[in-house]
Amino acid sequence: MQIIIPSDVFPPSGKGGAAWSSHALALALQARGHRIKAVVPDRGGRGISAYDALGVPALRVGYAAPRLPIIQNYFRHEKFWKPLANAIIAAAVGRPDVIHAQHVQVAPAAVLAGQRLGVPVVVTVRDHWPWDYFATGLHGDRIPHPAASWASLASDLPVRLGPLRGTLALPAIPYMLAHLRRRAAFLAQADAVIACSSYIARRLHGIVPPERIHVLPHMVDQEALSTTIATPSQVQIAGPMLLFVGKLEPNKGAGLLPAIFRELRGVPLPAYTLLIAGDGGLRKWLEQELGRLGVAVQFLDWAGHDEVLRLMARADLLLFPSSWGEPLSRVLLEAASVGAPILAMPTGGTPDIIHDGVNGVLAATPQHFAQRLADLLTHPEAARRLGAAAHDLARQRYAVPVLVPQYEALYRRLREERA
Incomplete structure (x- = not known):
């Protein structure tokens, strides 16, 4: 045709x-x-x-x-x-x-x-x-x-x-x-x-x-993704890595990150790094707020598409606190396809991709999001199982x-x- x-x-x-x-x-x-x-x-x-x-x-x-x-x-x-x-x-x-x-x-x-x-x-x-x-x-x-x-x-x-x-x-x-x-x-x-x-x-x-x-x-072209992530990411981070990918704007949930990490103050957790791949109007505010909370955070501005895929494949947990009626996020589709464990808010079309406790975790409020984040950080084997299930379901559906x-x-x- x-x-x-x-x-x-x-x-x-x-x-x-x-x-x-x-x-x-x-x-x-x-x-x-x-x-x-x-x-x-x-x-x-x-x-x-x-x-x-x-x-x-x-x-x-x-x-x-x-x-x-x-x-x-x-x-x-x-x-x-x-x-x-x-x-x-x-x-x-x-x-x-x-x-x-x-x-x-x-x-x-x-x-x-x-x-x-x-x-x-x-x-x-x-x-x-x-x-x-x-x-x-x-x-x-x-x-x-x-x-x-x-x-x-x-x-x-x-x-x-x-x-x-x-x-x-x-x-x-x-x-x-x-x-x-x-x-x-x-x-x-x-x-x-x-x-x-x-x-x-x-x-x-x-x-x-x-x-x-x-x-x-x-x-999602699964074969192309597999070829891309076969090359290691240029970003080297020791220890667990939490990843946020997207524009740093209120609708993408970036504005909720300080509220989420504020809930984690005093909670005994393994040392981790929050990596933020994106840029936008909330960048300076996020640097200030996360800095006040003592979060080990690194900003990458807007990384190239292939590098983002490699970061997803490397991530111990992808954070997706999107607060708008998310139609069907390509970030989630690609993260699932490379086997990243995903923690997301159940907004819009996200429940089409993530089934809570099956191939990822859904949490509707910053408080609940923080609780599930802490649970997955302290039980990395459970997070890895969710990532593997996400990978398998993505191949069947997308x-x-x-x-x-x-x-x-x-x-x-x-x-x-x-x-």
Whole structure:
């Protein structure tokens, strides 16, 4: 099949989980003999240019957007959708079999292109963008809320932008709500919508007809991971290592680390090092707070993807206190795939990956999280058993040979229905 994959982010420039998940799908389909081309928005770029995206043929589509909040959204989306749809059409050789959009910016353009070409469109939803303007599902980037409304945005903007800028942005609320309605309307026109977890599937009801919703998790190339972690990590730490991977922002749980380690004061534990692989707005605050608590901590800023995988394979325990409605974390998928023992909060789609006491541990509060952390540190053999179970279950559920046929079957069915 000829499959066009528009994606908001894509390696090598896109470094987050969405970028790597889109890339993993493209590589897996390509390895099965399908003709793949990625189409990637390029803010600040000009025109359309071809490039090799780590083994995947791709097109960059340039566009301009000012830095002003709200206004930049219009330039990234409504103003860009038609030019991006034209680029998706230009990426095809003849009539493609399917267009599979990977995120919010490209989804409406993919639907427009699919309608003009007469081909089915699939959209993957891997965060909260269909019902939340900021796509986090968090009010003020901190408190979970069900969906955006006039009232929620009016109280949210001053928190996000500051009192003055947030107040000045209030007249933009009608546009923000209309923009959300446009997102949802385009999504409802897709022939199929892939939810990355059962949690996201539940949230999509009421926006997308239930018969068009399919739960398919992100895939992990187990063989490539095994090759990567065969090379030792460059980071050498003596003794037990606790690992946190992710942006140092409130929604990723980084802000809960001091509360967790505060609970461990006075608890007799083996000497350990907390290694934090990530950067963000909480970096300085974390250094100060963890330093006051006497935690032996080391920051790596944002380590390369391969190095992060090696750190996961080396970790005695991966800490994942994510406090938002986590759709389906690639950090957890990859950590499980390399056999890392995992301690996580049961938010969003995380219980799809981790079953408490079977292939990891779930704890809902900082106090409980600290208790389970202490237990696993003092019983390393139990942690290792959980890591081994995580590795085995990941191979059964998220490996490329398991998931690619499911994507192929969906594409073929949609193609036949359209024909």
